[in-house]
Amino acid sequence: MAEYDNVAEAAKNAGHEIFWLGAVSEQEINRVEALLGIKLPSSFRRFLESYGGGGVVGAEISGIEDNDAALESGGTVVGDTKMCRQRYDLPAHLVVIYFHDDEVCWCLDTRDSAGAECPVVSYNIFTKKIDRVIAKSFSSFMRQHLELYTS
Numbered sequence: 001m002a003e004y005d006n007v008a009e010a011a012k013n014a015g016h017e018i019f020w021l022g023a024v025s026e027q028e029i030n031r032v033e034a035l036l037g038i039k040l041p042s043s044f045r046r047f048l049e050s051y052g053g054g055g056v057v058g059a060e061i062s063g064i065e066d067n068d069a070a071l072e073s074g075g076t077v078v079g080d081t082k083m084c085r086q087r088y089d090l091p092a093h094l095v096v097i098y099f100h101d102d103e104v105c106w107c108l109d110t111r112d113s114a115g116a117e118c119p120v121v122s123y124n125i126f127t128k129k130i131d132r133v134i135a136k137s138f139s140s141f142m143r144q145h146l147e148l149y150t151s
Helices: 005-013 026-036 042-050 077-088 138-147
Strands: 018-020 054-056 094-100 104-109 120-124 129-135
Touching: 005 018, 005 138, 026 042, 026 077, 042 138, 054 138, 077 094, 077 104, 094 120, 129 138
Parallel strands: none
Antiparallel strands: 018 054, 094 104, 104 120, 120 129
């Protein structure tokens, strides 16, 4: 059983639609790292390997579509990160995992991680600064994110 199946099932039972992009190969996850010039934390790598991205419809986590890391459409890690780097001066050490309505931008702060766990932060696109830490790791963030939809 994958890491978030139980909490995702609880969100589904509470009436929310769940959508996953589909499992992703290690090769494509490595391509994300190369395309963005960062190392992803192991918990986000596991998420991509098992789910590919997605979650609660309307609040999906950025991922890899069609097992192709180079796709840069909205909702992909590479697409969302590159777009935010261009439009909002997102620093190179931040990797977008959730971008909503050109307002909310949550990122992995890979600055000092070298592939180890790293915090999930909120990047304020208006002030162009990190304004808060949301969670200490992607796994704790994802669990909390899905639990919001379980009741």
